[in-house]
Amino acid sequence: MMTPEIIEAVRILRAGGLVAFPTETVYGLGGDATNEAAIRKIFYVKQRPMNHPLIVHVADVAQLTDWALDLSPKIERLAAAFWPGPLTMVLRKKPQVSPLLTGGQETIALRIPRHPVALALLKAFDGGLAAPSANQFTHISPTTKLAVEEELGGKIEMILEGGACDVGLESTIIDLSGNIPVILRPGMISCDALQQVLNEPVFNARSEHKVVAPGNHGLHYAPLTETVLMKREAIVSFLSNLMPKDLPLACVLHHDLNLSPIAGVQMIQLSSDPHHYAHDLYDTLRSLDHQQLKKILIEAVPEDTNWDAIRDRIMKASAKRER
Ligand code: TXA
Ligand code: MG
Numbered sequence: 001m002m003t004p005e006i007i008e009a010v011r012i013l014r015a016g017g018l019v020a021f022p023t024e025t026v027y028g029l030g031g032d033a034t035n036e037a038a039i040r041k042i043f044y045v046k047q048r049p050m051n052h053p054l055i056v057h058v059a060d061v062a063q064l065t066d067w068a069l070d071l072s073p074k075i076e077r078l079a080a081a082f083w084p085g086p087l088t089m090v091l092r093k094k095p096q097v098s099p100l101l102t103g104g105q106e107t108i109a110l111r112i113p114r115h116p117v118a119l120a121l122l123k124a125f126d127g128g129l130a131a132p133s134a135n136q137f138t139h140i141s142p143t144t145k146l147a148v149e150e151e152l153g154g155k156i157e158m159i160l161e162g163g164a165c166d167v168g169l170e171s172t173i174i175d176l177s178g179n180i181p182v183i184l185r186p187g188m189i190s191c192d193a194l195q196q197v198l199n200e201p202v203f204n205a206r207s208e209h210k211v212v213a214p215g216n217h218g219l220h221y222a223p224l225t226e227t228v229l230m231k232r233e234a235i236v237s238f239l240s241n242l243m244p245k246d247l248p249l250a251c252v253l254h255h256d257l258n259l260s261p262i263a264g265v266q267m268i269q270l271s272s273d274p275h276h277y278a279h280d281l282y283d284t285l286r287s288l289d290h291q292q293l294k295k296i297l298i299e300a301v302p303e304d305t306n307w308d309a310i311r312d313r314i315m316k317a318s319a320k321r322e323r
Contacts, residue, residue: 001120005160010124012157018042020134020148021121022162023113025086025171025187026141026282027148028057028131029156030121033067039100039130045155048137053103054130055088055111055171059122067097067108067128074198075176081197084114086167087189090175101130107177117162133170134159140221140289140317143168143282150286168279169309174202186308188278204308221282221316223289227296229318232257235297239265249295250288252281254302266293274306281310285317 009019016038018031029046031038033056043050056067061079064071068091075089093108102108113119122129133141135151142148143165152159172187174194181202183191194202230238235251239262247264251257255272268284270277288296298314301307 001116002124003120005158006117006120006124009121009158009160013038013125013129016041017157018045019121020152020156020159021118021129021131022115022145022160022165023057023118023131024115024166025113025169026143026165027134027145027159027162028055028113028118028129029134029152030057030129030131032125033101033128033130034098036098036100039098042130042132045152046132046135046137048132050100051103052132053105053109054101054132055109056101056128057111057113057118057122057131058128059119059126060112063128064091064110067094067110068092069094072176074181077197078174078176078194079112082189082193083112084119085112085189086114086171086187087111088171088173088185090173090177090184092177107175109173111171115162115166117160121160138222140223140282140286141170142286143279147283147286164279164283166279167275168282169313172309175205186312188275188309190305190308192305221313222319223285223296223317225289225291225293225296227285227298227318229298229300229314231300235299238297246294248291248293249297250291250293252284252288252296252298254299274301274310277301278310281313 012019013032016035018041020027020029029042031042088109088111090107090109097108134148135141142151145159145161148159167188172189173185175182175184183204191202191204250266250268252268254270254277270280301310
């Protein structure tokens with residue numbers, strides 16, 4: 001739908017400005033992917049190192065050939081199954097694609113998001129939008145317009161409203177540029193789901209190889225408050241030996257610990273369903289981060305593959321910061 005907001009957003013983007021927009025995963029910070037000045041602005045505004053490549057968002061599969069070489073049947077199968085949706089494909093790039101987008105690599109990350117505002121914007125813009133998550137480098141990705149304002153307010157021309165993001169975690173990234181498909185970043189589209197559609201093994205970079213998406217390091221997605229990942233039993237024993245220096249604190253749980261209330265301890269009960277948990281995680285961590293807590297304890301989540309993306313993000317959220 002061509003709303004006045006979309007028309008204004010397209011005007012800004014064509015002039016080389018930046019517009020944050022909702023996607024079903026997290027809000028993105030969009031700029032014209034063919035405009036090097038706009039791309040540089042994205043890195044500058046986020047304070048993101050230039051060697052961390054960006055994802056180019058497009059409205060439909062026909063646009064892939066503007067960016068990527070040779071579309072294989074594998075790519076077409078994945079596109080048919082998961083696009084528009086929370087999947088990013090890393091493909092071999094066309095020579096004319098700016099190295100600023102790709103961190104100097106020979107591959108380009110591409111995605112068709114399914115949020116109606118993102119699709120309306122991409123259709124009206126009629127080109128590729130480079131869009132990293134709309135947060136400062138190393139901060140938690142924003143899942144509401146308010147969170148984008150907190151991260152980038154005053155630094156970008158416009159923020160489009162799209163409500164709370166459906167999925168709540170960044171897209172699954174699959175690298176199809178080599179012989180074997182490799183997941184570079186787990187997301188809510190699982191390894192199993194990808195294997196089923198491709199009908200071949202898909203590797204997990206994190207567990208089976210040491211390949212990682214550049215910029216996918218431990219400082220991402222972290223609250224500023226000290227955040228610790230603990231098994232349920234460890235949380236229970238920690239809470240039974242509390243010291244005044246630990247308070248106030250919050251526990252982020254995925255099932256009820258059945259404890260009586262403890263002064264200074266906030267129990268946040270997220271869902272035991274991974275999709276609902278994912279939807280609420282970043283917003284919960286962001287609001288806890290505003291509360292001057294001494295600590296955030298996050299309960300370790302189940303080992304099964306439906307929790308892979310969540311396990312990845314809470315491990316990063318609890319990674320020790322360099323001080
Ligand atoms: O859900 C999402 O993917 C969101 C929304 C806005 O679409 N975007 C997002 O972008 O999470 P960003 O920039 O925060 O994360 C992009 C990730 C980075 O980890 C980057 O290293 C990886 O994609 N990436 C981009 N291009 C790549 C490439 N050519 N090869 C390997 N990894 C790449
Ligand atoms: Mg990001």
